[in-house]
Amino acid sequence: MTDYGFWSLIPPLLAIGLAIRTKQVVFSLSLGIFVGYLIIQKGNLFEGFLSTITAFVDVFQSKGNTRTIVLTLIIGALIQLIKYSGGINGFINWVQKRLAGQSNFKGKVQATSALTGFLIFVESNISILTVGTIFRPLFDKHKIPREKLAYLADSSSAPSCVLFPLNAWGAYVMGLLLAFPEVDPFQTLIYSIPFNFYAILTLGFVFWLALSGKEFGEMKKFAERKQPQHEHNDNTEDRTSSPLNMVVPIATMVLTMPFFLIYGGWDAGLEGGFTDKIWNSISNGSGSEAVLNACFAGFLTAAIMYGFQKMLTIKTFIDQSFKGMNDMVVMAVLMVLAFAIGNLCNELGTGIYVSRVTSAWLIPEVAPALIFIISSFIAFATGTSWGTFAIMISIGVPLSFAVDANLYLVIAAVLGGGVFGDHCSPISDTTLIASVASGCDHIDHVRTQLPYALFTGGLAILCYLIAGFIF
Numbered sequence: 001m002t003d004y005g006f007w008s009l010i011p012p013l014l015a016i017g018l019a020i021r022t023k024q025v026v027f028s029l030s031l032g033i034f035v036g037y038l039i040i041q042k043g044n045l046f047e048g049f050l051s052t053i054t055a056f057v058d059v060f061q062s063k064g065n066t067r068t069i070v071l072t073l074i075i076g077a078l079i080q081l082i083k084y085s086g087g088i089n090g091f092i093n094w095v096q097k098r099l100a101g102q103s104n105f106k107g108k109v110q111a112t113s114a115l116t117g118f119l120i121f122v123e124s125n126i127s128i129l130t131v132g133t134i135f136r137p138l139f140d141k142h143k144i145p146r147e148k149l150a151y152l153a154d155s156s157s158a159p160s161c162v163l164f165p166l167n168a169w170g171a172y173v174m175g176l177l178l179a180f181p182e183v184d185p186f187q188t189l190i191y192s193i194p195f196n197f198y199a200i201l202t203l204g205f206v207f208w209l210a211l212s213g214k215e216f217g218e219m220k221k222f223a224e225r226k227q228p229q230h231e232h233n234d235n236t237e238d239r240t241s242s243p244l245n246m247v248v249p250i251a252t253m254v255l256t257m258p259f260f261l262i263y264g265g266w267d268a269g270l271e272g273g274f275t276d277k278i279w280n281s282i283s284n285g286s287g288s289e290a291v292l293n294a295c296f297a298g299f300l301t302a303a304i305m306y307g308f309q310k311m312l313t314i315k316t317f318i319d320q321s322f323k324g325m326n327d328m329v330v331m332a333v334l335m336v337l338a339f340a341i342g343n344l345c346n347e348l349g350t351g352i353y354v355s356r357v358t359s360a361w362l363i364p365e366v367a368p369a370l371i372f373i374i375s376s377f378i379a380f381a382t383g384t385s386w387g388t389f390a391i392m393i394s395i396g397v398p399l400s401f402a403v404d405a406n407l408y409l410v411i412a413a414v415l416g417g418g419v420f421g422d423h424c425s426p427i428s429d430t431t432l433i434a435s436v437a438s439g440c441d442h443i444d445h446v447r448t449q450l451p452y453a454l455f456t457g458g459l460a461i462l463c464y465l466i467a468g469f470i471f
Contacts, residue, residue, distance in 0.1 A: 005353060006353070008349050009353070009354075009381060011341065011345070012032060012341060014032045015031065015032025015033075015427050016028075016381075018031060020446070025443075030052075030337065033052055033337070033340050036341070036347075037051035039348070056336060059336050059343065063288070064288040065339045067289060068335065069332050071125065071291060071292050072125065072331055072335060073328050075130075076325050076328030077299060078295070078299045079133045079134075081306065081320055081324065082245060082246045082249060084306075084311070085239075085306045086239035086240045086241035086245060087245030090246065091243040092134075092137060092138050095109065095112055107210055110144065110152060110211075111207055113134075113135040113153070113156075113210075114155075114156040115156075116156075117131040117152065117153055117156030119254070121161050122167050122291060123168050123287075124158045124161045124169075125433055126253070126291070127156070127161070128430060129433060131153040132150065132153045136230075140230045144227075145227060145440075146439050146440035147438075148219060148448075150434045150435050150437075152210065153437060154434035154449060155202050155203075155206050156203065162196060162199050162415050162419055163193055165189050166257075166258045166261070168257075168261070168287025170189060170287075171265075171286070171287040172287050172389070173189055173389060174186060174189055176390060177393065177411075189411070192415065194412075195409050195411075195467060196412040196415055197416060197460040197463040197464065198419060198420045198457060201456040201463075202423075205455070218448045219452070230439070248305060249301045252294075256297045257290055257291060258290075260294050260297075261281075261287065263281075264286050264289055264293075265280070265281035265286070331433060334433075334436070335433075338383055339429070341427055342383060342387050345381070346387065363403065365469050367400070367468065368405065368410055369465045373461065375413065375416075375418050376424070377421060379417065379424075379425060380421035383428040384428065385421070385422040385428075385430075388418035389414060389418050392414040392417070393414055396411065396413070397410070397411075409467055409468065413464055420460065424446075424457075426442070431445065431449075
């Protein structure tokens with residue numbers, strides 16, 4: 001593999017800087033990818049152009065990437081069916097009736113949106129899409145900034161996903177840990193949870209901000225300005241039905257995820273007792289496949305429910321499904337670009353370069369804090385927390401044994417740092433999805449979320465410094 005050194009940082013940093021400057025995310029990501037392949041092709045414009053086109057196609061060589069993009073379209077179809085059934089209106093009315101007359105109504109609406117994101121811990125993109133789409137009309141009605149919704153959706157999703165082992169995130173991390181025979185993947189993941197300071201602090205901070213009404217930084221400016229009028233023309237009937245029309249399909253999706261995860265890895269599970277086989281199956285199951293299957297289960301549940309209620313015919317089912325998918329096309333394009341720049345950074349060795357340059361600083365007591373910082377920077381520069389996990393777990397586990405650092409602290413630092421950097425990065429797929437699902441400008445979402453992420457990230461670094469000397 002060619003060592004591109006400092007040059008490996010230029011494409012992601014260019015994409016990030018240009019996106020912030022121009023607010024044109026598609027253009028910025030595309031240019032960053034082109035410049036990256038220009039570097040790989042040693043300045044040959046024609047070959048760089050061809051390599052860029054190939055890179056977009058190569059995104060679909062990964063089954064996980066393809067499943068995620070298909071998942072986005074199915075989620076769009078599911079949400080549109082729920083809208084058409086009146087389930088979203090029913091859920092919103094139920095929330096408003098439950099909170100009517102109570103003090104701090106706006107705060108409790110925000111806390112409810114965050115709680116919804118927390119409970120949908122199956123997969124971060126599903127959580128963000130659901131919260132952003134469902135609560136957007138309620139936030140608009142009560143003049144709560146969409147930027148705040150984007151923050152609540154974004155910051156309640158990945159932190160909850162990374163704290164629960166029975167989902168795609170847990171399966172992925174345990175799969176990475178299987179590379180080390182001396183490490184028990186499930187035990188290591190479970191024991192690292194109390195040390196995942198960023199995820200824990202962020203969730204606590206999210207609910208405190210929601211209920212207290214406190215704001216600072218850029219978010220305060222958006223909260224204090226007069227909120228614009230937003231129209232909601234989704235060409236669906238303005239019906240209201242039972243909130244169960246929303247809750248049941250989403251609950252089906254959440255509850256079937258562990259089943260599909262276990263089912264997919266069952267044949268690959270090692271021999272042993274039933275409990276051991278369950279955990280081995282989770283480690284060997286495909287997270288992206290399980291999430292996609294669970295999403296289809298929720299989609300079909302919605303179709304059957306609404307069919308029995310005589311809300312859907314075959315024609316309206318197909319028409320509404322394709323309408324929902326069409327609403328997600330922009331998001332699917334952004335995800336292709338996000339995956340492509342992630343693949344580019346992997347080819348350039350961006351993460352490996354950063355970790356190599358900074359690994360010389362590590363000593364046992366400060367290793368967790370520094371690993372958190374390094375993981376954060378890699379995730380920020382590459383826009384992927386999962387890619388960061390792959391790089392830093394492969395470095396962090398041997399390093400923890402070599403310098404006698406606490407393994408559980410190190411793993412938690414990798415996971416927390418990956419989520420923190422991902423929250424701060426304008427080129428992250430989850431950051432992009434949060435802004436699109438919430439209907440706010442992408443760079444405005446980045447600007448308003450960044451001070452909050454930096455605050456909890458700074459507290460997490462302090463916690464790792466203290467914990468490094470204690471444990």
